[in-house]
Amino acid sequence: MNRQRRNFLAGLAGLAGAATVSRAAAQQHVHPLGPATTPRVLPDPPPTGVAGVVPVVTPDVPHLPFEMDGQVKVFRLKAEPLTTEFLPGRKVDVWGFNGSMPGPTIEANEGDRVRIIVENHLPELFAPHWHGLEIPIGMDGVLGISQSPIPPHGSHTYEFTLAQNGTFFYHSHMPMQEMLGSIGFFIVHPKKAHEPRVDRDFGLIFQGWDIKPNNTVPNTLAMEFNWLTINGKAGPATTPLCVKRGERVRIRIVNLSMDHHPVHLHGHHFFLTGTEAGRVRGPVVVPENTIIAGVAQARDIEFVANNPGDWMLHCHLPHHMMNQMVSMVGPTGAADTAMGHQHGGAAEGYKVKGYPQDMWMVMDDLVAGKPEVHGLPPTWTAAMMGMMTLVRVLEPEMFDHIQQLRAEAGR
Numbered sequence: 001m002n003r004q005r006r007n008f009l010a011g012l013a014g015l016a017g018a019a020t021v022s023r024a025a026a027q028q029h030v031h032p033l034g035p036a037t038t039p040r041v042l043p044d045p046p047p048t049g050v051a052g053v054v055p056v057v058t059p060d061v062p063h064l065p066f067e068m069d070g071q072v073k074v075f076r077l078k079a080e081p082l083t084t085e086f087l088p089g090r091k092v093d094v095w096g097f098n099g100s101m102p103g104p105t106i107e108a109n110e111g112d113r114v115r116i117i118v119e120n121h122l123p124e125l126f127a128p129h130w131h132g133l134e135i136p137i138g139m140d141g142v143l144g145i146s147q148s149p150i151p152p153h154g155s156h157t158y159e160f161t162l163a164q165n166g167t168f169f170y171h172s173h174m175p176m177q178e179m180l181g182s183i184g185f186f187i188v189h190p191k192k193a194h195e196p197r198v199d200r201d202f203g204l205i206f207q208g209w210d211i212k213p214n215n216t217v218p219n220t221l222a223m224e225f226n227w228l229t230i231n232g233k234a235g236p237a238t239t240p241l242c243v244k245r246g247e248r249v250r251i252r253i254v255n256l257s258m259d260h261h262p263v264h265l266h267g268h269h270f271f272l273t274g275t276e277a278g279r280v281r282g283p284v285v286v287p288e289n290t291i292i293a294g295v296a297q298a299r300d301i302e303f304v305a306n307n308p309g310d311w312m313l314h315c316h317l318p319h320h321m322m323n324q325m326v327s328m329v330g331p332t333g334a335a336d337t338a339m340g341h342q343h344g345g346a347a348e349g350y351k352v353k354g355y356p357q358d359m360w361m362v363m364d365d366l367v368a369g370k371p372e373v374h375g376l377p378p379t380w381t382a383a384m385m386g387m388m389t390l391v392r393v394l395e396p397e398m399f400d401h402i403q404q405l406r407a408e409a410g411r
């Protein structure tokens, strides 16, 4: 079977309702999207330089390095088209920065003077907006108002002092460029650690995409979305967040998509401690288990990871827990449209109106070898798609073992 044909079938195989296999069928379809590739191993981010403040880990997204020019931190950001994979083998053409989509994470400290040299390697006009930062109008990155557009092959230098702290982000101010992936974190740490201090700090960017079968370019005008990603990966390719039992954890959730996302964490309650406008003031009294991250919002949540286990963190919109949905194929189709897949139920299931609805597709092999998935039970991938990841609350021995595996893998 040629590659193109296989990809076409793969696309259908990955669709929501029909993404279901019995054990026998699983053996035929263990690589529905392509062979597993060597997992990408990112180094730990550098220390923040602030006592008691840990760096933010943005799984699957690298950090943007900087150089010092006197007292100024100088970052170089390159807006460019690139090809990424939402799942191993599922290639997508997006617009990101410095080889990454979302763009690399900018991390700095309150009070820093930063200079960001932005090069435009896109084939059209561009400018980056620094979302949430209260900076001079000339730095705001709005084309036609605060600056002239950066032409293709052009560059523009932004320089400002960070007077706030919190979870901010940069993104194109052109809506369709945003829908091609033009976003990245801009984290600003406080001068003094917020209390109670956290032991782990993570950042997750939620995005939605419309990509038709056999296409690699997202439809930026869509109102319906069939690929849903966290930090540029769809479940089960999202890298789990590993923490040690008893640690206090912060997760920064940013939504740059066309939908709001009710983000749900299993096994723990959490508190809202910050937004893209900064730290929540005063005592925080509202416990949450699901929090809405509205479009263009950041939501910082914190909790004590006191319940051991591998816990789901996911958007709770049903369509956002699926991969490669295609209308009019799958659950609404006839039994013989299932492309040879057999569902988990017995044959008499077809006598039941609405059957099939389950979404069982084992993809363990697709993402095997990543240190962060070490020790997960077989079939852990089978019901994990779209905007889903794991918070692994690990015993110290297992946590240390995974850290060692990461070190061996070159982090």
Ligand SMILES: [Cu+2]
Residues within 6 Å of the ligand: 259, 260, 261, 262, 315, 316, 317, 320, 387
């Ligand atoms: Cu969602």
